[in-house]
Amino acid sequence: MTGAQTRVLVVDDEEIIRESLGGWLEKDGYPVASAPDGRSALERMRSERWNVVLLDLKMPGIDGLQVLEEARKLQPEAAVIMMTAYATVETAVKAMKLGATDYLVKPFDPEELTLLMQDVVAQQRLASDNAALRSELKKEQRFRDIVSKSPAMQRIFDLARVAAPSNSTILILGESGTGKEVLARAIHAESHRSAGPFMALSCAALTETLLESELFGHEKGAFTGAVARHKGKFEAAHGGTLFLDEVGDITPKLQLDLLRVLEDRRFHRVGGSELIEVDVRVIAATNRDLRRAVASGSFREDLFYRLDVIAVTLPPLRERKEDIPLLVEHFLGLLEEQMKRRLRVSHEAMAVLLAHDWPGNVRELRNVLERGAVVAQADVLGPADLGLRAAPAETPSGPSTLEEVERRHIAGVLAHSAGNVSQAARLLGIDRVTLYSKMKKYGLKRRGEDAGAPGT
Amino acid sequence: MEDIRVWWIGERHPVERALDHVRLHLEGAFGARVAVWEGMGRPEEAYDPRRKQWSSGRILSWLVRTAPDGKVLGVTDVDLFIPILTFVFGEAQVGGRAAVVSTARLAEPGLPDERIVLERLAKESVHEVGHVFGLLHCDRPGCVMGRSSSIRDVDRKRGHLCAVCRGRIPRDGREAT
Numbered sequence: 001m002t003g004a005q006t007r008v009l010v011v012d013d014e015e016i017i018r019e020s021l022g023g024w025l026e027k028d029g030y031p032v033a034s035a036p037d038g039r040s041a042l043e044r045m046r047s048e049r050w051n052v053v054l055l056d057l058k059m060p061g062i063d064g065l066q067v068l069e070e071a072r073k074l075q076p077e078a079a080v081i082m083m084t085a086y087a088t089v090e091t092a093v094k095a096m097k098l099g100a101t102d103y104l105v106k107p108f109d110p111e112e113l114t115l116l117m118q119d120v121v122a123q124q125r126l127a128s129d130n131a132a133l134r135s136e137l138k139k140e141q142r143f144r145d146i147v148s149k150s151p152a153m154q155r156i157f158d159l160a161r162v163a164a165p166s167n168s169t170i171l172i173l174g175e176s177g178t179g180k181e182v183l184a185r186a187i188h189a190e191s192h193r194s195a196g197p198f199m200a201l202s203c204a205a206l207t208e209t210l211l212e213s214e215l216f217g218h219e220k221g222a223f224t225g226a227v228a229r230h231k232g233k234f235e236a237a238h239g240g241t242l243f244l245d246e247v248g249d250i251t252p253k254l255q256l257d258l259l260r261v262l263e264d265r266r267f268h269r270v271g272g273s274e275l276i277e278v279d280v281r282v283i284a285a286t287n288r289d290l291r292r293a294v295a296s297g298s299f300r301e302d303l304f305y306r307l308d309v310i311a312v313t314l315p316p317l318r319e320r321k322e323d324i325p326l327l328v329e330h331f332l333g334l335l336e337e338q339m340k341r342r343l344r345v346s347h348e349a350m351a352v353l354l355a356h357d358w359p360g361n362v363r364e365l366r367n368v369l370e371r372g373a374v375v376a377q378a379d380v381l382g383p384a385d386l387g388l389r390a391a392p393a394e395t396p397s398g399p400s401t402l403e404e405v406e407r408r409h410i411a412g413v414l415a416h417s418a419g420n421v422s423q424a425a426r427l428l429g430i431d432r433v434t435l436y437s438k439m440k441k442y443g444l445k446r447r448g449e450d451a452g453a454p455g456t
Numbered sequence: 457m458e459d460i461r462v463w464w465i466g467e468r469h470p471v472e473r474a475l476d477h478v479r480l481h482l483e484g485a486f487g488a489r490v491a492v493w494e495g496m497g498r499p500e501e502a503y504d505p506r507r508k509q510w511s512s513g514r515i516l517s518w519l520v521r522t523a524p525d526g527k528v529l530g531v532t533d534v535d536l537f538i539p540i541l542t543f544v545f546g547e548a549q550v551g552g553r554a555a556v557v558s559t560a561r562l563a564e565p566g567l568p569d570e571r572i573v574l575e576r577l578a579k580e581s582v583h584e585v586g587h588v589f590g591l592l593h594c595d596r597p598g599c600v601m602g603r604s605s606s607i608r609d610v611d612r613k614r615g616h617l618c619a620v621c622r623g624r625i626p627r628d629g630r631e632a633t
Contacts, residue, residue: 020513020538027550028593028603107542111605 006121007049010034011041011067012056012083017106021054024110028117038062045074052120054104057084057091065091065098072099077127079120083108144186146179147330150320156183156312163310164190169262171307172285174314176430177361180285181243183314188241193281196240199233203254204246205433212254213270216261222271232269234261237280246433247307248288248299259303282307287434317358317365324354324365331366335373343373345381352383359406360429367429387427407442410435419446459488459526460585463495465515466533466559474559474574475531481578482529482585485600485617486625497522499530504537512536512547512556519554527588529581530556545580545604548587555584564607579615580604586617589625594618 008030012018018034025032030052035041038061045053053071057064064082071080079101084091092103102116141149143157163170164187172180181200188198201214209223217232233242250258261267266277284307293299317323328350332343345353349372358364372385410428417424425435439445462478464470475492482490499522502514510532519530536544536558546557562576582600594601599618604610617625 014539016513016539021540023550024538024541026592027587107537107540110541110544111609113541114603114605 006030006051006124008032008052008054009041009044009050010054011036011038011059011064012054013037013059014056017056017083024113025117028114030117038064038067041067042070042074045071045078050075050078051124052117053078053080055080055082055100057082057095065094068095068098068100077124079124081116081120141326143183144189145182146186147326148320148323149326150315150323152315153320153323156314159310159312160187161190163187165192167281168309169281169307170283170309171290171311172283172314173290173311174285174287175316175361176287176434177363178314178316179362180287180314181245183312184241184243184283184285187283188243188281191241191281193240197237198241198243199237200243200245201233202245202431202433204249204437208251208254211250212257215254216257216267216269217272218270219272222269226271229269234267234278234280235276238278239280241281241283244282244284246286247284248286248290248293252300255300255303259300259306262303262306317361321354325350327362327365328353328369331369332373335370339373342379343376343381344379345369345372346383349381349383349386352386352388356388358429359409364429367426371427403442406438407444410438410442411444414439414444414446421446460486460490461493461495461523461526461528462490462581463493463519463523463528463530464532465495465498465519465530465556467498468533470531474577477574477578478529478531478581481582481615485582485615485622486585486589493523493528495523507537509535509537509543510558512538512544515556516547516549516552516554519556520549520552523554527553527585528555529585529588530554531577531581532556532558533560534558535560545610546584548584550587550592551590552588555581555588557581557584561607562610575615576607576610579610579613582615582617586621586625591617591621591624594621596620 008025010018010021010025010032011034012021013036015036018036022032022034033044035044038059041053041055042062044050055064055067055071064084068080068082071078080099082095082100082103083106084103085106095103101120104112104116141147143160146153146157148154148157160183170184170187172183174180184200185198188194203211206214213222213226213230213232215232215234217230217235218226220226220229257267262282265279266275268275290299290304290308294301294304328345332345336343353365353368360367368386368388369381371387372381375387376382376385410424413424413427414421417427421435422432425432428435430438460482462475462482464475472492479490479492482488499510499515499518502510502512502518504511515530515532515536519528536546536556538544538547543561545561546555548555557577557580559573559577562580563573579600583604586601591601593603596602596618598614598616599621600613600615601617601621602609602613
C-alpha cells in the first residue's frame with residue numbers, strides 16, 4: 001500500500017469533512033488521525049510526528065494560518081497542505097509564504113488529491129533518503145574538522161585515526177595552507193590526550209633566543225628583559241599535545257635542544273637548573289623538504305628520524321580538486337552559522353573556484369569564500385564576489401617558471417593591499433611569516449616593488 | 457441465503473444485462489453466492505440539493521438500514537459524492553456490509569460502446585465489494601483494488617484481484633468479516 005509509513009493528520013472543524021477525507025485516505029493505506037480545531041491539532045503535533053497535515057484554513061479559534069506557522073516550527077519536515085472552501089490569491093500566497101506545501105480548494109477533485117499525496121510521499125521519501133545518504137557520506141568524508149573525499153586524504157584519515165591514540169611523534173608535511181595545524185588539532189582531539197591542552201608554536205616567526213624561551217621557558221633574570229619566571233610551551237602542554245609548526249626553520253642549536261627533549265622528555269628552563277619532566281606528545285610540521293635539508297646538512301639527521309616516526313604528507317588543493325565542492329559546502333556551512341544567513345555559490349562561481357590553482361591551498365579557499373560572503377549582496381555568491389582573477393595582470397612574453405609566476409602574483413597582491421602585509425597574506429591564503437619569507441626570497445618590498453638585491 | 461445482494465437503486469429503469477454482468481464478476485472475484493435483488497424504495501434522503509448530487513455516505517447508511525442481512529452492493533445511475541471530493545465512482549464500508557457504485561461518471565458523453573461502460577461498472581463493483589471484504593487500495597499493477605481517482609485509473613486496471621488481495625479473501629467468501 002502507498003502510504004504505510006506516511007502518517008496523516010486531518011484538521012477541520014467539520015466532522016463530515018474529517019470523516020470523508022480520513023476514510024478516503026485510509027483506503028489508500030495511510031494511518032490517519034484527525035483534530036477538530038487548531039488547539040488540539042497543535043497538541044497532537046507536539047506529542048506525535050506527522051508526515052502530512054491537511055489543514056483547514058478557516059476554523060473558529062486558532063485559524064489555519066496560525067496553526068501553519070506553529071506547525072512549521074514544531075515539525076518543519078511535515079508537509080502542510082491547506083484546505084479551504086474559498087480560494088483567494090492573497091490567502092494562497094500567504095499560506096505558501098508561511099511554508100505550506102500546497103493549497104486545495106474544497107471539494108477536491110479526487111485525482112488532484114491522489115496526485116498531490118503521491119507527490120508529497122515521493123518528495124518526503126527522497127528527502128529522507130538524501131538525508132541518510134548525506135549523513136553516511138559525511139561520516140566517511142570527515143576526520144573531525146577536515147572534509148575530503150579524495151583517496152589520498154582518505155588514506156591520511158585512516159592513518160591519523162590509527163596514530164591518534166598512540167604517543168608517537170607525528171610529522172606533518174605539506175605546503176602552506178594545506179591544513180597542517182587543523183590536522184594536528186584533529187589528531188589531538190581524537191587522542192586520549194583530548195582533555196589536556198593543545199599548544200601551538202610557529203618556529204619560523206621567532207629569533208633563536210625567543211624561540212628557546214617560548215619552548216622551554218625561562219627563569220627570572222635569565223636574560224635581559226626576563227623579569228619573571230616564564231613557563232614554556234613544553235610545560236604548558238603537559239598532559240596534552242605540542243604542535244611545532246615550521247620546524248624545518250629552527251637553528252642548529254635548537255635542533256639539538258629539541259632532540260634532547262624528544263629523547264628524554266626532560267629539560268631545563270633557560271637560566272634554570274631544575275630538571276623539568278613533561279608528558280607531551282609532539283606533532284611537528286613543515287612546508288620544507290626536510291630530507292633535502294638533511295642531505296644539505298642544514299637539518300640534523302637524528303632529529304629528522306626522531307620526528308619522522310609517523311609522517312603524513314597533506315596534498316596541495318590543486319591535487320585534490322574533487323574536494324573543492326565539498327570544502328565549499330563545509331566552509332559555507334560554517335559561515336552560514338557565523339553570519340546567520342543562507343549562502344550558496346552559483347554554478348559560474350563554482351567553475352571559477354574549480355579552475356583556480358590555489359597556491360594558498362585550503363586556507364586560501366576559506367578566505368576567498370569568507371570575502372565572498374562579506375562582499376556578496378545576495379545569498380548566492382557570483383564569480384565577481386570571489387575576487388579571483390582568471391589571468392595574471394601582466395602577460396609574460398614566454399613561458400614562466402612557477403617561481404616567476406609566484407613572484408609576480410605576490411607583487412601584485414602587495415601592490416593591491418597598499419603595503420598591508422597582513423591583508424596581503426590573507427588574500428594569498430598564507431600566513432604572514434610565510435609571506436615575509438617569500439618577500440625576502442623574491443626581494444619584494446611592502447608595496448610590491450623590487451627591494452633591490454634579493455635578501456636585503 | 458445469498459452472500460452478496462446486488463440492488464438497483466437508480467433513478468431510471470435498471471439495465472438487467474448490466475446487473476447480471478456485475479453479479480458474474482462478483483461471483484468470480486469472491487467465490488461467493490451473488491443474487492440480483494429487487495428491493496423497494498430509493499435513498500431519497502441522500503440527495504443534496506445544494507450540490508445536486510447524492511451523498512454516498514448517506515446511501516451506505518440507508519442500505520445498512522434497509523437491506524436484509526448479508527452484504528449489499530447498491531448500483532445506481534446518480535452522481536455520487538463524499539463531502540471533501542467533487543465526486544466518487546462508489547464507496548464502501550471497509551469490513552462492513554454495504555457498498556455503492558454509480559454509472560454516472562463511468563459513461564462519458566458520446567461514448568459509443570456500452571461494453572466499455574459495463575466493464576468499468578464491473579471493475580468498480582468488485583473494487584467496492586473488495587473494501588467490504590476488508591481490502592484496502594493496492595499498488596500492484598492491474599489489480600482491481602488500485603485506487604480509482606479518474607476514468608483513466610479505472611481503464612488501466614484489470615477486472616481481477618491480484619494474488620495478494622485474493623489471498624486476503626476467505627476462500628468461500630461466506631465467513632468473511
